[in-house]
Amino acid sequence: MTILAADVTLPDNAGYVVAAYLVFLVLLLIYVAIMATKLSRFERELTELNELADKERTAA
Amino acid sequence: MGDAPAIELAGLVRRYGERTALDDVSVALPAGATLVVFGPNGAGKSTLLRVLATLLRPQGGTAHVLGEALPRDAWKVRGRIGLLGHEPLLHRDLSARENLRFHARLHGVAFERIDALLEQVGLRLRADEPIRELSRGMVQRVAACRTVLHEPDVLLLDEPTANLDPAAADALEPLVGRTSGRTRVVTSHDPARGLAEADVVLGLRGGRAELSGSATEAEVRELYR
Amino acid sequence: MYGTRLRAFSLATLVTLTGGFALAAFYAPEDADQGFMQKILYLHVPLAIVALCGFVFGAVCAIQHLRTGESRWDLRSYVAIHMSLIFGAGVLVTGSIWARASWGHWWVWDEPTLVSFLIVFLLYATYQPLRFSIEDRDKQARYASVFAITAGAFVPLNFLAVRLAQSYTHPRVFATTDGGLEPRMKVAFYACLLGMALLYATLWKYEMASKNTSAQIKALRRRLAGDEVPAPRRSAAPTLESA
């Protein structure tokens, strides 16, 4: 039965440990991905604003 | 009280999130006088009254009501002002008398005054009916009773006679009209009638004071253009 | 400015967290009862402690916000709770994996710390819906702060009640961090805890810097668009006053 899983030897349990650390890694990577989208949005917006500023200067 | 103005605003600013509802509004009103505020819908009239009523904090500039600075001394001002707005601030399931008793308890006013006021506005016989069974004009009369229940020094009236027929509007006059002898701030959409009762005029558009002090009817009409 | 010292924070996090995990893997001995899988402790418990401290930090910022009325404190509180929620998700998943490894079930109700954590997590999960359902910015910020303070007070009470309610049937490795762990385990554990705290701080700074940047860009856009930009305004879902 599964209750006895605690007695199982190392190789079986190692999977769970690795899985737990993987979860942590995945969460971090998701965060990196979210930050990446934000960063690219900032870049796009700043480029756009820069062009806008250039136009204003030539107009003035 | 001396010569200190009853209401004094200097550079008043109030925002709702992104939108600026009042922008750099200044005005002074002597005690016992009437200030009429004109302006199209959304110009900031109601916001102005809510700031004066201590319901909204000013976010810039200074506001003094009855010599007390808002919002710091707001608690000293409460109880000396009466607000009559679009909402009657009455519970629909309770009768006029029960509603007024609630406010009388809050303000520490004796119940005898309730009967006197209801008599004065001719609602004594209907005082025990739930508010929801009264007509719009009657509700507004009860709301006027609520406004003056605690003998406020300053009245803040947000289009008190809007949607009322002339007879109903006249019934409010002795309580909250010019003859009540109180300092009054009234908002209005009606240039002729508004100017007739105004000692001081304030014209708002987009939160800014376009007219201040005195104005002609033509100038007021220009606000709505 | 929240970007300052961000690099130092990132490096410190990198060093301590990898160092901590390395200690946990190679230096700390295996647990006598639980064997290798006890190694989850070095991940799960620091995560949980840091997440809870983050919630408390959010409550402290919320108190500051109500006292001063400055929107930057609201932003700090928001970001703290936001990060703690992410960490909390990690806690629940790793805790569940540990329960599976050690007792054979994905979820056990007689592990009071984990159960308490679930309740706290459920409560805080309402934080964002609450914010989004209040339109007026000032009011939203104020109500969110009231929530953060209430929930902050709830955290210890909840742990107390849940712990008292449980019978101690299972061997508990980490409830007695001071007494139960042998010295080498302790070293590894505290290294991991420090690393995790640094990670939280770093991510918090990242998020603050990002929110600040987005507020600055918005302000710049307004300036360039030529509208008369009124003096400081409060802007989108909680961001800074774009000064």
Place this chain on the structure above:
Amino acid sequence: MTRAVNAVLRRDLRIETRTPQVVPGMALFAVSAFVVFHFALQQRSVEGNLAAGVLWVTLLLAAVLGIARQFVADREEGGFEGFLLAPVDRTALLVAKAASLFLFLVALEIVAVPAFLVMLLGPSPVEFWRLLLALLLADLGIAFVGTLVGALAVQSRARDLLVPLLALPLLIPLLIGAVKLSAPVFGGPAAAARWPWVLALYDLVFGLVAYAVFDFLLED
């Protein structure tokens, strides 16, 4: 302070007696829930921990209904503003609202507890005072937390959704204490002596928290 508490409390009770909504709604819900439990559990009667659980879950959910209605009249009919315009301490609103919620809960329990004893409970109750103590302490806690949650949620668009989402997790410690304390009444395991104190601590903490933060929910 007493003057304002008195005014608000009287008004709330008057509204409820004039057009009864909250208390009958909660009571009806509780009785319906007992019927639902009967069929869902497929049992003629319950006892012990199960009985305590059924009773407290029902009371808690009924309380959530009451919490959601608590400030609706104030918001829709200008009760907030009417109160804020008066020269009174704003804490009075918290006290009055908590008191009225407390009274509504007592009224609910006067109906729901006998209904539970008759409809679902198997063994006859022993040491009934334990249940009364649990009800008293829990009602106090629900009154504070409920007033806070009600005021928090009433300004939001998703009020009906937020109230249970906020209130249920917050009330879990209280539920634990109440169930532990009242289980012996229905033939459950004996309760440790500490549970009344845990409940009292809960009441104290949330009473203080509500007192500290309530003002900020009223400003505009």
